[in-house]
Amino acid sequence: MNFIQTIEGWITRERIRILCILIVPALLLFDLIQIWSNAAMFGRFPYGHDFVAFWSAARLAVEGQPGAVYEPSIYFAMQEELILRGGVLPWFYPPTFLAALMPLGFFGFPAAWVIFSGVGIGGLALAARPFLKGQDRIGWALLLGAPVMGLTLVQGQNGAIVAALMLGAFAARAAGRTWLAAVLIAALTIKPHLAILIPVALLAARDWRLIWRAGLVTLIFLAAPCAVFGTQSWTLAFQHLSKTGWIFAERETLVQMVTIYAGGRLMGLPAEFATALQVVSAGLAVIFVWRLWRDPRVPGELKLAGLLMAALLVPPYGFRYDMVVTLAATLLIAGQAQRQGWMPGERLCLAALWLLPLVLPNIADASNLPAGFALLLLGLWSVRRRVSDLP
Structure with a gap:
């Protein structure tokens, strides 16, 4: 038995189940202890560090000041009342995301975080249901108990929502519900840089009906903020982008x-x-997805796994909480392996993709190497191995 087989021997269902039960609660508990250990912070709501920016923007929109997200004197002042660690966060998102967040501004911060997180988790579970149907509960445990899910909750980020929209769109497409798929694809305008490969995949598949429907609904979604916030909303957003690049040059980021x-x-x-x-x-990434979606031998779930794995290879800005998308891809590959048999070393690869987002910043900080990018390449290689094994 070689070294890899020895390690894979430790990857048992019982150990996986225990990890899935423990990791997310442990991350939530650790963050609570870390915040409340500071006497000045004791008793304050400990979660949603990035969600502070989302909620502040939503509250300003409700108060009739959507343009204030670009005014540091107003936007940052509201954040400073809630921030628990680190500094204030500039607004990086398009008006479509602000419009989607706006209803949360009617709630207090803790309640808004609970609603936002519930939408992400519930939406992801609903979108994943067609792909996990017929599998035992270990698939659900791997999805909802993954480290990246805990990180998304602690930070109050939108990784689960984006992954839910992607999975849901292609689940709807597979079920022949083209208009629903179009709406879900258009909804990805809340974070469009992660959806760049979707048109590539649809063009490769020659899915003209979904392409034009998604294009039409996307135009409607892009116009909606103008009706809510005024026609200057997109102008302000594009003008602001050039002023936020400094934060992406900081080592901590x-x-x-x-x-x-x-x-x-x-x-x-x-x-x-x-x-x-x-x-x-x-x-x-474009070439990989194009060739994958043009290949008639490749089953739909494996094509989707390749698309999701490649999504973060395109934009220059992508964070580990965005890796809920690669988590979904990992589980799609695992489903293929369960049905068709595991390849040598595949359990170890998928285990790394599932677990390592927890410590990627620590590895990158210690080594000064692109640890996250290496993990994305591992995911792409896992898809490629499966494709190469097809008859």
């Missing part, structure tokens, strides 16, 4: 990211060279 651009900057490469590497990464 770079170690949280999983792109080759961030990895290159950590290695000390000039921004121009890191950008060139990112262009190469994006190009390879």
Whole structure:
């Protein structure tokens, strides 16, 4: 028995079940203890560190000041009343996301975090149901008990919502519900840089009906913020983008990211060279998805796994909480393995994809290497192995 087989021997159903039960509660408990150990913070609501920015924006929108998200004197002042650690967060998101968040501004911060998190978890569970149907409960445990789910909850981020929209769109497509798929794809305008490969996949599949329907609904979604916030909402958003690049150059931010651009900057490469590497990464992702979705031999779930695995290879900015998308891909590959048999070393690869997002910033900080990008490549290789094994 070689070394890999020895390690894989430790990956048993019982150990997986225990990890799935413990990890998310442990992360929530650790964050609570870390915050409340500071006497000045004791008793304050301990979760949703990034959600502070979302809730503050929603409250400003409810108060009739959506443009104030671009006014530091107003937006940051509201955040400072809630922030528990770190600094204030600029608004990076398009008006479509602000419009979606707006109803949360009617609630207090803790209640809004609970609703936001519940929508993410519930939406992901609903979207994953067609893919996990017929499997035992270990698939659900791996989905809802993954470290990246705990990280998303603690930070109050939208990774689960984005993954739910992606999974739901292609589940609807597979069921022939094209208009629903179009709506869910259009909803990804809340975080469009993670959906860039979807048009590539649909063009490769020659799914013209979904393409034009998704295009139509997307135009409606893009116009909706103008009706809610005024026609200047998109102008302000684009003007603001050029003023926020500084935060993505900070080391504390770079170690949280999983792109080759961030990895290159950590290695000390000039921004121009890191950008060139990112262009190469994006190009390879486009080619990979195009070829995958053009291949009639590849089953739909494996095509979707490849698309999800490649999603974070395209944009220069992608964080570990966005890896709920790769978590979904990991479980799709695991489903293929359960039905068709495990390949050598595959359990170890998928275990790494499932577990390592927990410690990616620590590895990147200690090594100055693109640990997150390496994990994305491992995921892509896992898909490629499956495709190569097809008859």
